[in-house]
Amino acid sequence: MSAVSSLVPARFLTLIAHLVIVITIFWSRENNVKACLPLNFTQEQYDTEDKKLLVGLGVTLGLFAIELTGFFSGVSMFNSSQSLLSTGVHASASVALLFFLFEQWNCDIYWWILAICSVVPAFVEILLFVAVVGLKKKPL
Amino acid sequence: MYFKVEMVCLGLYAFTFPHNLRVVSRAKHVNNKQNREFNQTAERVPGYHGNSDGFHGPVYQEEAGCIPFSSSVVFRQKMELPETIRKRLDDFSRNILFDQTRTVTFAEENDGFLPHEKPVLSSLQLQMSLYFNMWFFPCWWISETVMLHLKYPALPEYYKFILVTILLLMTLIEAIRLYLGYAGNLQEKVPELAGFWLLTTLLQLPLILFQLFNEAILIQPLERGVHIVLTVFILIQAASGFAALRNMVRHTGSQFHLQQFD
Numbered sequence: 001m002s003a004v005s006s007l008v009p010a011r012f013l014t015l016i017a018h019l020v021i022v023i024t025i026f027w028s029r030e031n032n033v034k035a036c037l038p039l040n041f042t043q044e045q046y047d048t049e050d051k052k053l054l055v056g057l058g059v060t061l062g063l064f065a066i067e068l069t070g071f072f073s074g075v076s077m078f079n080s081s082q083s084l085l086s087t088g089v090h091a092s093a094s095v096a097l098l099f100f101l102f103e104q105w106n107c108d109i110y111w112w113i114l115a116i117c118s119v120v121p122a123f124v125e126i127l128l129f130v131a132v133v134g135l136k137k138k139p140l
Numbered sequence: 141m142y143f144k145v146e147m148v149c150l151g152l153y154a155f156t157f158p159h160n161l162r163v164v165s166r167a168k169h170v171n172n173k174q175n176r177e178f179n180q181t182a183e184r185v186p187g188y189h190g191n192s193d194g195f196h197g198p199v200y201q202e203e204a205g206c207i208p209f210s211s212s213v214v215f216r217q218k219m220e221l222p223e224t225i226r227k228r229l230d231d232f233s234r235n236i237l238f239d240q241t242r243t244v245t246f247a248e249e250n251d252g253f254l255p256h257e258k259p260v261l262s263s264l265q266l267q268m269s270l271y272f273n274m275w276f277f278p279c280w281w282i283s284e285t286v287m288l289h290l291k292y293p294a295l296p297e298y299y300k301f302i303l304v305t306i307l308l309l310m311t312l313i314e315a316i317r318l319y320l321g322y323a324g325n326l327q328e329k330v331p332e333l334a335g336f337w338l339l340t341t342l343l344q345l346p347l348i349l350f351q352l353f354n355e356a357i358l359i360q361p362l363e364r365g366v367h368i369v370l371t372v373f374i375l376i377q378a379a380s381g382f383a384a385l386r387n388m389v390r391h392t393g394s395q396f397h398l399q400q401f402d
Contacts, residue, residue: 009271009275012272012275012276013276016276016279016369017279020283020362020365020366020369023361023364023365023368024361026361027361027364
């Protein structure tokens with residue numbers, strides 16, 4: 001099926017794009033943290049918001065680890081529905097995070113992006129893990 | 141086309157990566173310890189030339205649609221390394237890297253095999269990492285070029301020269317490295333795989349670590365992201381390439397040894 005041979009690299013590239021942007025935000029989150037603070041903020045407020053964003057980024061990286069292990073171990077690599085879902089969701093996450101970075105959006109928006117674009121594919125990945133390893137179904 | 145074969149186990153071994161596995165493992169039993177649980181009833185492919193000395197890779201059958209992880213079409217042409225380089229790399233692998241005088245070679249086991257029971261020496265992990273590295277490389281290249289262009293005015297003179305040189309070098313080495321890795325792994329050729337492994341560990345690894353850890357070159361966040369991904373790829377290829385090379389050296393005789401007796 002030629003569709004599969006283009007779905008696998010597409011999924012990989014969108015995953016990596018999302019991952020690279022998350023790493024980029026991790027290193028340059030200062031402006032975004034300042035965007036969710038009032039104009040006159042104290043250092044403690046800054047630290048609190050910074051820590052919240054750090055936790056969000058950490059959770060994203062953890063969910064990435066889940067999805068990447070599922071992908072590279074072959075559990076969901078050739079599953080067309082999961083690949084399609086993952087490609088679409090990570091592509092939208094990449095675009096959204098690009099705007100988040102460049103337009104210096106509010107850091108509350110990051111939690112929405114996290115919920116829709118990181119939790120959903122990781123959750124489906126866990127379901128697939130359970131289905132393949134636990135219920136011994138075929139990994140397709 | 142994948143779905144014709146029956147899959148017993150999930151994970152890396154559930155699918156026919158790479159193309160070579162499909163062609164070579166026409167047997168019911170694949171003896172390679174990596175593929176212990178891999179059992180497929182692949183149809184017999186006509187025109188398969190036996191892999192007796194391990195150096196004549198199987199003839200690839202063109203199939204409808206692509207199989208990921210291998211572009212077997214590329215290796216129809218005879219773009220090989222020069223003979224002297226191949227001989228040197230072969231000597232290096234067999235005598236310096238893996239000293240076989242103290243380990244028992246597996247040559248005796250081959251006598252008991254039926255002709256169609258050949259161990260699969262291509263490494264799946266290596267092939268996967270090469271495939272995804274090949275797809276990732278243009279992204280890395282574009283990111284690196286754009287960031288270098290953006291930070292160029294802010295660099296000291298010597299770093300301007302150094303970084304441009306490193307970018308050119310890494311591009312060239314990456315192209316050659318990926319080609320050698322594909323050729324060496326899929327066609328189970330020791331010299332190409334040894335060349336790939338040397339390029340990876342001795343050239344590409346120091347260069348990428350330099351770009352990742354030298355703060356004086358004004359590393360930008362985007363560069364950190366793409367360099368981290370490339371470093372992970374290179375490390376995985378160094379490790380799995382080493383294992384694949386060791387397997388291949390142990391299971392194959394020397395191609396150049398017999399020529400001494402002609």
